Amino acid sequence: MYAFSKAVNSMHSEDVKQLMKQASGKNLISFAGGMPNNDLFPVEQIDELYNSLSPEIKKLCFQYGPTSGYPPLVKSLESYLEKKGLIIGDNKILITTGSLQAISIITQEFVNEGDIILTENPCFVGALTVFETFGAEIHSIPIDKHGINIEALKSKIESLDRKPKFLYVTPNYHNPAGIIYSPERKKELLETLAGTGIILIEDDAYSDLYFNEEEKSLTKAMKSNGVQDVEIIYTGSFSKILGPGFRLGYMLSSEEIFEKAETVKQALDACTSSFMQILANEFLVQNKLEPYLTFLRSEYLERKDLLQQYLKTYMPEEVTWNEPKGGFYVWLKLPSHIKSTEIFNESVSRGVVFVTGRTFDPASEKDDRLRLSFSNMPKDQIEKGVIILSEAIKKVLQNSKMVLS
C-alpha cells in the first residue's frame, strides 16, 4: 500500500486500540464505549429468526454471495432508506463489512497519498484512522451546536491550493459531539459545496436513535433532496440497530461511484458474510426493526436522562455540556486551562474511564472536552460513575487553581 508504508504510524490507530481496551475494562466504570451494551442486543429476536429460516436459505448463509451484497438485503435496504425519505433513483447500494469498510472503500477510491480531505472537528475517530492510514492530508473545520461552521468551511476551501477530495460529516447525533445539524445548516452546507466538485460523505449511523418522535424529521438526510449540485455518498450501519458484531454497513451513491467501490471491495474481502446479511434481511423483512428501535430509544433515553440528572447534581459549575436529542454521547466542556487527558489520568486511577477530547481532533491537540457515552453504561452505574468523574475533575481544577495562585 503506497500510503501505509510511507505514512507515519497513525496516532488515531493507537487511540482506537486504547479505546477498545477502555471500553472492555473489566473492573472499570466505562463511559468510553461507543457501542450498545451487551444487554441491549436483540438476541431473542435473532434466535427466532435464525431458527425460522428454511433449509434452502440456511444453506445460502454458508455460501459466497455477490460482491455488491445479498440481493434481498439490497432490496430491503432500499425500502428502509426510502421510508427515511431517501430517494434511491439511479443510486446504488453497496453492502459493506461494517460502515467503516464503506469509509475505507471511499477513501481508497478517491484518495491518493497526500490528497486533501476535509473533516469536522471533532471527528469520529474510526474515520480518522482510515484517513490517516491511507495517507490523506486532513484539514478539519470546527462545529458548533447547529453543525459545521460554514464561514470556517468557506475560508478553508478558499485557502487551499488543491481541491479537497471530499468532506466527511456525521450530521445526526454526532460522535463525539452529540449534536444534530439544523435544517438551515444542512441547507447552507449544500449551498457551500455546490459547484465546488467536493464530494460530501454523509455518515449516518445514529439517525434511528432519536429520543423524541416529533424531532424525527430533523434526521432527514441531505441525500434525501434528490438530484442536486453536490455529489453525496451516504453511508449507514447496522451496528447501532442490530449489533456491531454483525459487521454490516452500506453505502448509497451514484452508479459510477458504486462501480469503482465494488471493484475495491472485491479486492478487500470479495463479499460480506452471507450469514450476517441473511439474518439482517430477515430482521428487516419480518418487521423486527421498528419494535426493537422503540425499545432502544426508550432505553437510551432513560440512560441519557439519568446521566443528565447526575451531571447536573454532581459536576462543578465550570463544566458545561449539551443535552443530546438522540444517539450515544454527551460532550463535556472543561475550562480552557484544563486538559481532558489530565482528568483521564486522575479518573482512571479512581476506576472511571471515558474518551479524551484530543482523540477526536485530527491534530490530536485540542483537549478541552471529554466524551461520555451512555449507550454501553448499565443504568445502576451511572450515578457512581458521575460522582467519581466529578471528583476527579474537581481535583484537577483544584490543582490548577493552586498552580495559578
Place this chain on the structure above:
Amino acid sequence: MYAFSKAVNSMHSEDVKQLMKQASGKNLISFAGGMPNNDLFPVEQIDELYNSLSPEIKKLCFQYGPTSGYPPLVKSLESYLEKKGLIIGDNKILITTGSLQAISIITQEFVNEGDIILTENPCFVGALTVFETFGAEIHSIPIDKHGINIEALKSKIESLDRKPKFLYVTPNYHNPAGIIYSPERKKELLETLAGTGIILIEDDAYSDLYFNEEEKSLTKAMKSNGVQDVEIIYTGSFSKILGPGFRLGYMLSSEEIFEKAETVKQALDACTSSFMQILANEFLVQNKLEPYLTFLRSEYLERKDLLQQYLKTYMPEEVTWNEPKGGFYVWLKLPSHIKSTEIFNESVSRGVVFVTGRTFDPASEKDDRLRLSFSNMPKDQIEKGVIILSEAIKKVLQNSKMVLS
C-alpha cells in the same frame, strides 16, 4: 487509493464477476464454481452449536471484538495449526474477513504502486485481482506437476532489476492446477528464496481436503519448519472447511508483520464479525471439524472419481489432465492450437460452463487449459456435463482440423 485510481481496470476483476455469474447460472451445468456445493455445508452442526451457546456468549456475537480476532478463536486456531505441524512460537495469528482479506492486507502492507511481486502461472484469480487492484507489477513463474519451476524462478529473480516484495504460492491442491508440491520441490523453493529477502506467502486453503489419509503428510506447510532463512506468511481459510459465507480466514506471521497487518485491518473493517468467529470457534472446540472433514473428503473423492471416470470415457484423446489427490480441481490440457475460450463459447451454448485457462494467467493470454471444479457439482450431473463438454471440445477440434486441412 494510489494504486487503484491510477491502475487500468483489473481484467481479473471482470473475470471474477464473470466467474460468480457462471457458478450461479441457474439452468447451466457448472464446472465453474470453486466453492462447496450448497448441499455439503454443515448446516445441522451449526444449528446445534448456535442453539447451545450460553446467553452471555450469544451477546458477544453481537458486539465488537479485538481487531486481531476473538481471543478464544485465536487460541483454537493455534491448536488446530499445531496439529497440522505448524510451530506457532513467536508467530502471531490475525483473524481476517476471509483469507482474501489476508492477501489484501499483506499486499497493502508491502506493495507500493509498481512494486514487483511473483506468482505462479497459473495463479488463483482472486489473488490476481487483489495484486492488480493495488497496482503490483506481476511476474509469473510456470508450475509443473511437482510445483513451481525452480530454474524459471531463479532466472526470473536474476533478471529483475528490483527485488520482488513477495512470492505468492498455493502449494496444496493448487487452484486451478490441482497439483500438490512435492517435498523436494518445497525444499528447493525454500533454498532458492533463502537470503534473497523475498517473502514467501504460503496460501493453504485446501490442505485438509486430501483424498488419501496416507498422503496427509504431503500437505505439511513450509512454515512448519520453524525458524529458517525465509520469511513466510501462512494464510488459511474457513471457506472450504465450514463455508465461504462465514468470510473467515487468518494469517500466521512474525510479530512485526502481524502488527502492521493489524493496523491495516483496523482501517479496512475494524474487526471480523464476532458472530462468525464465535460459531467457528465452537466448531473447532466442540470437535465438529474432524467428523465433518471425514464426510467432505469422502464426498469430494466420490465426485473426483466420477469425473475421472467420465473424462476417461468421453474425452477425445487429444485432451489430457492430472488426477488430483485432494482439493477441488481438474486442469484439462488442450492441444496447443486450441483455445479454452473457443471451447467455452461452444460449451456454454450447449449448457455447460467452466473457467477458461487464461483467467488464471496474470497476462490473460495462456489459454490451452480449462479448469473443471467438481466441488460444486451435483454427482448426478457429472456424466451429462462431461458428455456435453467433450462434444463441444470435439466440435472445436473438428473445426480446427477443417481450417488446417
